[in-house]
Amino acid sequence: MTTWVPDVSPESPFSLANIPFGIITTEHDSAPRAAVAIGSHVVDLKALSGSKEFAEAATTIPGLGDVFSQPTLNAFAALGRPVHQQLRALLQDILSSDTKHPAVLRDNAELRQRALVPQAKVKMHLPMDIRDYTDFYAGYHHAYNVGVLFRGPANALQPNYTHLPVGYHGRASSIVVSGTPIRRPWGQILLDPAAEPKQPTTAPCRRLDIELELGCFIAKPNALGEPVKVEKAEEFIFGYVLLNDWSARDIQAWEYVPLGPFNGKNFGSTVSPWVVLADALEPFRTKGFENKTQLQDYLRETKEETALDIELQIDLTTVEGDTTTIGVTSAKHLMWSFPQMIAHHTLGGCPLNTGDMLGSGTISGTKPSERGSLLEMSEGGKKDINLAGMHVRRFLKDGDTITLRGVCGKEGARVGFGDCTGTIFPAIQR
């Protein structure tokens, strides 16, 4: 399968095998609207879907209406998996060299001129209207590594950890799209955690960290009081993004007992702008980290390959411009699958809505080079992380830029997310 679209590098995460969806604006049209990425271009779906030729090619796809003129992908997501599948297949055809519908775009110079836009000329926006955000803790090695730091190896994992996907309600309002600056937060911190009585100070965060996660968007809602069965949960998934759940470790450490993380986690969470459809990731299913615990029925899956083999990478770029890859791992290290998270989340009847986001929790592998947070890399802030250009870090400095990348598949047929990036801005003056 090759595309007629020019300048599609074999290394592009946006091959014909992908077709991820996002929300764009351009200089010529400041109204946010839907697009798909292909190589170094995007296809403006509002422009495309307004054409007679596309309408004819898409007659069998129900409900499209004006979903691509909306400022978020929610209306499209709500149409459900079968529609996402059909539309993705049609777009793959329209963009193929041997398309069955050459008149739609390949041979339609006027529409190509309007609808095929270089990525450099579009501004990306938050793809979904996210009402509720839940962050899970499904990365086994991360949970274990952090548990060892706080409680030692014997008690690293809480007794519930292998019985249920531990998660907590996150803050939806502070989710931002890749490229949005992240302001170093002020907070209450203990300068001397060992001193008694404990005396907090109000100061800018000194232990500013990242968390490498996958974000999963919900396609369709369940009603209040109606659980989603694990074997039906795939139908509720729209697609995935990379998620950097920025964390203020010193703020979190003082505030989080007994009700969980709060201000340590609500000053910014960055998502990559392109939503990779669940269907595009189907070929990259693999076994997840094996959970040897006898699971409760509602969490038991019949499929064996419930994890996604997405290669993940974390780059840190200093203000001087030196870039170091500080971690490389895979999403296959998650112990709980997203269907299990959905089944657990709704077990008591909690309603999920279109556009809700589930975070996977930080993803780390088994090796030191595979860690998804600076807290782990610096062994609790005790060890320098060596960077290119003779720099060292334990936590983030002002001016540091973090870029997450994620990709599956072979050269020429890559399925990836594009960059999830954020730069640390200094704390405000008070």
Add this chain to the structure above:
Amino acid sequence: MTTWVPDVSPESPFSLANIPFGIITTEHDSAPRAAVAIGSHVVDLKALSGSKEFAEAATTIPGLGDVFSQPTLNAFAALGRPVHQQLRALLQDILSSDTKHPAVLRDNAELRQRALVPQAKVKMHLPMDIRDYTDFYAGYHHAYNVGVLFRGPANALQPNYTHLPVGYHGRASSIVVSGTPIRRPWGQILLDPAAEPKQPTTAPCRRLDIELELGCFIAKPNALGEPVKVEKAEEFIFGYVLLNDWSARDIQAWEYVPLGPFNGKNFGSTVSPWVVLADALEPFRTKGFENKTQLQDYLRETKEETALDIELQIDLTTVEGDTTTIGVTSAKHLMWSFPQMIAHHTLGGCPLNTGDMLGSGTISGTKPSERGSLLEMSEGGKKDINLAGMHVRRFLKDGDTITLRGVCGKEGARVGFGDCTGTIFPAIQR
């Protein structure tokens, strides 16, 4: 100040001193729209504001536009405190016996016929579009009582408790309006919490509880990265409701370490339908529970009277129809004020949006008769709570109805919330 509106009992929580806002539908008009309550009637604000006479009386109030035709109060809330004040004052005048604007409603039979509707003929809806919900833990006596049950009196409160308003991100999607049935949730529970290794079971909740709280709605947003100062925080408050944050104690106990409550709290949270404006509660300011800790600057208030003296009551009605008042307390037992909660919530830059809800945390007084949860009343589920009709409870049974009430002020000038009620429906069959 008396009203010309008929049938306003001196005991009504909806006196002329109140003027709370809600969202109604009626048999004749199924479009949700804004109304205010007065005695046993409501004034349909869509009908009222569509009249020439009202428009003339309201010319000095900016921005009203079509805010009362919206299905939530968010657009009205976003107009800000000065507009809420002006509109409430105008409505108080329009509804007064000696109104300066008799032609608007008092002497306008045609409009009265359309706009003044008996409460029995309206259906109430969730008043706000709630995007993010944060639940605090500001009820000192509740935090202490529960701490004693779990950790003994020496360690009842965590060291952070008096330094910052502890809170966590709640679940917005499961907030429902008074009257919505609450389905007993299934969840993972430990039948024998002492047994090792710990072995959970999936079962309907056996320790279903209530939490008596105040809910506070946010009027206007702060930007990401921009904290709200405590002395400015009142400007961000739209109004208050009663909140029953239903809790599954057995589910919560097993799941909540280390990231906080999750499924134990996301199967339903009930709010009373009428939003009492912050301005209506101004006369009932009082000193809150004294916090002797030296506070961080950003939490220090210049006002002394930062709590609200709202009399709160919990009634339990069994399926047989026997009603017992199981708790009577006051909102003055909160140790943290809502402005302090807002200042803390935004300290690191977290954005609040119009319609966000802050829960106070469970409110209990010092006496055994003043407890805001069954967990406290039954001393951790160990002691029967005696009810009328020879019934006993430790936690809720199917068919039980809980009604929260809250009121301030004297006979004839009461400012109250109306009922916040919910009935427990049996767990679904699996």
